[in-house]
Amino acid sequence: MDRVGVIGYGHMGSMLVKGFLASGVLAPGEVVVASRSRGNLDACAAAWPGIAIAATNADLARRCRTIVIAVRPQETMGVLREIVPVMDGSEHLVSLAAGIGLHDLEEMYAGPVSRVVPTATSAVGEGTTLVCHGQWVGTDEALMVENLFSAVGSVMPVGEEDLAAATLLSSCGPALLAAIIGELAGAAARASSLPPDRALVLATDLLTATAAYLRETGRTPEDLIGEVATRGGVTEVGVQGFRDRLPGVFDGVFAAMLERYGGLRK
Numbered sequence: 001m002d003r004v005g006v007i008g009y010g011h012m013g014s015m016l017v018k019g020f021l022a023s024g025v026l027a028p029g030e031v032v033v034a035s036r037s038r039g040n041l042d043a044c045a046a047a048w049p050g051i052a053i054a055a056t057n058a059d060l061a062r063r064c065r066t067i068v069i070a071v072r073p074q075e076t077m078g079v080l081r082e083i084v085p086v087m088d089g090s091e092h093l094v095s096l097a098a099g100i101g102l103h104d105l106e107e108m109y110a111g112p113v114s115r116v117v118p119t120a121t122s123a124v125g126e127g128t129t130l131v132c133h134g135q136w137v138g139t140d141e142a143l144m145v146e147n148l149f150s151a152v153g154s155v156m157p158v159g160e161e162d163l164a165a166a167t168l169l170s171s172c173g174p175a176l177l178a179a180i181i182g183e184l185a186g187a188a189a190r191a192s193s194l195p196p197d198r199a200l201v202l203a204t205d206l207l208t209a210t211a212a213y214l215r216e217t218g219r220t221p222e223d224l225i226g227e228v229a230t231r232g233g234v235t236e237v238g239v240q241g242f243r244d245r246l247p248g249v250f251d252g253v254f255a256a257m258l259e260r261y262g263g264l265r266k
């Protein structure tokens, strides 16, 4: 396989390099990394003997056919200004930047561009990576990128018009669910003598068990509520409490996140 470059060795960049190499989809000699922080690069070189570290982003771009940009959205255009002048238009640019559209990326680089949105849970091979290919991406290039990212979970192609909402769900979602799990565990601990760490174990197990149940049975959330909530029992009080309060809270949270998403590149 031609070499794959990863620019930015932060949370996502390091998680992806680990996923690509640990799964065997890439060998260390097929990966080049560049990042601003020397400490991160030293950690990368120590963790993955044989991996190439590029001195600059432009140096990486000269050596790779696929270039994954894993810097923050605010830094993405600056990275493009460094690398586009040394690219010949055939390299496949893969941007992770939330909120930076294909139009903006293709205005800077007139070649194959894809937007890819992994999730932090990809670190354990779980979760969905969203992909959205630009107009110059051919079938082989699309398959190559989708195959690469399937090393860290499942891959779902999404139209760009839906990418923002899908990102909030699948990629911001782990943090949102973690916050909910923390609140549930906290409420149980405050209402009892259960130590918080034991409440958290119960809440975390609840999350994986519920997901496994829904996935394996194919039943809907509504079906499961019907099975759990014994008529006249305690669950229906809790479900009703959520139904009275949560839709407004969730719509408000999504609206606030979408507003931030729309302004991320500034």
Ligand SMILES: NC(=O)c1ccc[n+]([C@@H]2O[C@H](COP(=O)([O-])OP(=O)(O)OC[C@H]3O[C@@H](n4cnc5c(N)ncnc54)[C@H](O)[C@@H]3O)[C@@H](O)[C@H]2O)c1
Pocket: 007, 008, 009, 010, 011, 012, 013, 034, 035, 036, 037, 040, 057, 069, 070, 071, 072, 073, 075, 078, 079, 096, 097, 098, 116, 117, 118, 119, 120, 171
């Ligand atoms: N964290 C997530 O769960 C997640 C999920 C999907 C998409 N994303 C997207 O991935 C991108 C990276 O997010 P992150 O959470 O890994 O951020 P991060 O801050 O952890 O990592 C960014 C890395 O880029 C490096 N960097 C900054 N400027 C650079 C430059 N000019 N050249 C080279 N390296 C540079 C930094 O030193 C840092 O190591 C963002 O665009 C974000 O929108 C993040």
